Amino acid sequence: MPTVREAAFRVFEHFGVDRLFGNPGSTELPMLKAMPEGFRYVLGLNEAVVVGMADGFARSSGKPALVNLHSSAGTGHSLGNLFTAWKNNTPIVVTAGQQARSILPHDPFLFAERPTEFPRPYVKYAIEPARAEDVPLALVRAFVTAMTPPMGPCFVSIPVDDWERECDWPPLPDLTLRAVPSATGIERLAAMIDQSQKPALVIGTGVANAGGWEAAIKLAEKAGCSVWAAPYAARETFPENHPQFSGFLPAWRDKLRGLLAPHDAILVVGAPVFTYHVEGEGPHWPEHAALMALSDDPQHLASLPGGGGVLGDVADGLAQLARRVNARAFTGKSHQLKDPEPAMTSAYVLKRIAALRPERAVIVEEAPTARGPEHDTLPITREGGFYTCASGGLGYSLPAAVGVAKGQPDKVIAILGDGSAMYTIQGLFSAREEQANVSFVILNNGAYAALTGFSAEFGMNHVPGCDLTGLDFVKLAEAQGLAARLVDSVEDLDQALSWSFAQTGPTLLDVRIEYAIHSH
Numbered sequence: 001m002p003t004v005r006e007a008a009f010r011v012f013e014h015f016g017v018d019r020l021f022g023n024p025g026s027t028e029l030p031m032l033k034a035m036p037e038g039f040r041y042v043l044g045l046n047e048a049v050v051v052g053m054a055d056g057f058a059r060s061s062g063k064p065a066l067v068n069l070h071s072s073a074g075t076g077h078s079l080g081n082l083f084t085a086w087k088n089n090t091p092i093v094v095t096a097g098q099q100a101r102s103i104l105p106h107d108p109f110l111f112a113e114r115p116t117e118f119p120r121p122y123v124k125y126a127i128e129p130a131r132a133e134d135v136p137l138a139l140v141r142a143f144v145t146a147m148t149p150p151m152g153p154c155f156v157s158i159p160v161d162d163w164e165r166e167c168d169w170p171p172l173p174d175l176t177l178r179a180v181p182s183a184t185g186i187e188r189l190a191a192m193i194d195q196s197q198k199p200a201l202v203i204g205t206g207v208a209n210a211g212g213w214e215a216a217i218k219l220a221e222k223a224g225c226s227v228w229a230a231p232y233a234a235r236e237t238f239p240e241n242h243p244q245f246s247g248f249l250p251a252w253r254d255k256l257r258g259l260l261a262p263h264d265a266i267l268v269v270g271a272p273v274f275t276y277h278v279e280g281e282g283p284h285w286p287e288h289a290a291l292m293a294l295s296d297d298p299q300h301l302a303s304l305p306g307g308g309g310v311l312g313d314v315a316d317g318l319a320q321l322a323r324r325v326n327a328r329a330f331t332g333k334s335h336q337l338k339d340p341e342p343a344m345t346s347a348y349v350l351k352r353i354a355a356l357r358p359e360r361a362v363i364v365e366e367a368p369t370a371r372g373p374e375h376d377t378l379p380i381t382r383e384g385g386f387y388t389c390a391s392g393g394l395g396y397s398l399p400a401a402v403g404v405a406k407g408q409p410d411k412v413i414a415i416l417g418d419g420s421a422m423y424t425i426q427g428l429f430s431a432r433e434e435q436a437n438v439s440f441v442i443l444n445n446g447a448y449a450a451l452t453g454f455s456a457e458f459g460m461n462h463v464p465g466c467d468l469t470g471l472d473f474v475k476l477a478e479a480q481g482l483a484a485r486l487v488d489s490v491e492d493l494d495q496a497l498s499w500s501f502a503q504t505g506p507t508l509l510d511v512r513i514e515y516a517i518h519s520h
Contacts, residue, residue, distance in 0.1 A: 116157060119153075
């Protein structure tokens with residue numbers, strides 16, 4: 001009979017897992033005792049880094065990721081990015097070390113009293129199996145649950161003495177996990193579009209997660225739709241240089257309603273209706289417009305404030321709609337890029353990144369203050385070309401960029417705020433260890449500028465604790481083995497960007513930008 005460890009690694013192999021993201025602890029050592037040849041251990045120096053890397057890898061590779069954490073303290077360190085993985089709908093299976101079963105009644109050192117409760121509600125499934133023999137089946141269920149849309153992380157707590165126990169080989173299912181939208185539902189969506197004069201297509205993260213990029217383009221072009229990115233979309237939505245791309249919807253109800261006012265039919269795909277950041281009043285969309293939603297997430301439909309919706313795989317639904325709707329010409333307005341003047345502003349730096357980036361470069365972003373200028377100057381034009389965190393929690397994108405780089409072949413450009421980067425700065429060590437093809441570009445304005453910019457919503461003109469003056473990212477990078485350069489003038493910018501983009505391993509640029517508040 002196999003050991004639990006042998007059976008577990010057969011489960012991992014079945015689901016296409018060839019590496020383990022972790023930070024080793026005492027209660028995980030038996031899991032690591034005899035890893036199969038070719039199975040890689042990806043080290044992060046903090047559990048937030050570990051989960052961020054795994055998330056980026058899973059999203060870019062299209063495969064589930066495996067994470068190993070320590071019991072309470074290690075799992076606690078991971079929770080910010082585990083919450084982000086939940087909001088990103090990322091298929092991750094987390095195994096967490098638990099103390100030996102025989103000493104659990106004695107409250108041992110480094111144990112978790114209620115291990116399955118700790119990560120909830122931000123996992124789809126959490127279990128500590130009743131018997132060691134049940135661990136492999138729990139892992140199978142965790143992978144299937146993680147990969148079933150809407151995807152998300154799952155959690156399995158495993159006592160340290162389980163790994164050497166004997167068990168049966170688990171049955172390994174061969175499943176198709178996507179549910180096709182009903183033909184009746186697609187007919188309803190098509191009828192709404194066909195009966196309209198100026199239809200709008202609002203695309204969210206779920207379209208990219210389902211691989212619906214090409215299907216969305218076909219539908220928009222056939223039906224003459226104006227295409228908007230849903231508020232806080234955490235993936236690429238539509239080619240931002242396409243004439244039918246209209247722009248980005250804000251997370252403010254009144255502003256959003258104003259932008260959608262020209263439309264008499266609105267189809268929201270792969271996103272809630274809608275994600276807001278502040279309170280608002282009045283209707284959620286223009287009262288004269290019909291609205292329906294297409295999503296693989298039942299909660300998007302359960303929380304609809306009116307309108308109608310269809311549940312099912314969004315890529316399949318978009319493809320069905322593209323075949324079904326009537327053809328018409330596009331008569332809307334195109335999103336217009338801006339051309340900022342040379343200066344050490346985020347807008348100008350992002351413009352130069354757009355001009356100099358390698359053709360297939362992937363953008364991973366966590367610079368909240370620069371999100372507006374990014375929309376104005378740095379168009380995302382390729383499938384798989386953009387990643388950020390759906391949760392709004394900082395500390396995701398630096399390690400995620402390492403994972404994205406290991407999950408696909410193209411150069412990754414990580415555009416990070418100085419405040420964001422400091423949450424998981426030790427992820428640079430993992431970038432060097434993995435030789436990840438990432439250009440880290442720190443937009444360093446010496447402040448939590450996004451927060452000071454948002455403070456006007458609450459009638460404040462000063463926010464304490466936002467001054468980050470004095471951080472030296474060149475020294476921080478060099479201390480972890482990365483080549484790095486300081487950029488503090490327009491004259492040096494292009495040369496520094498070109499140098500960084502030409503490297504095949506990780507580099508960092510500390511770009512000193514002017515402290516300016518952008519609202520978008």
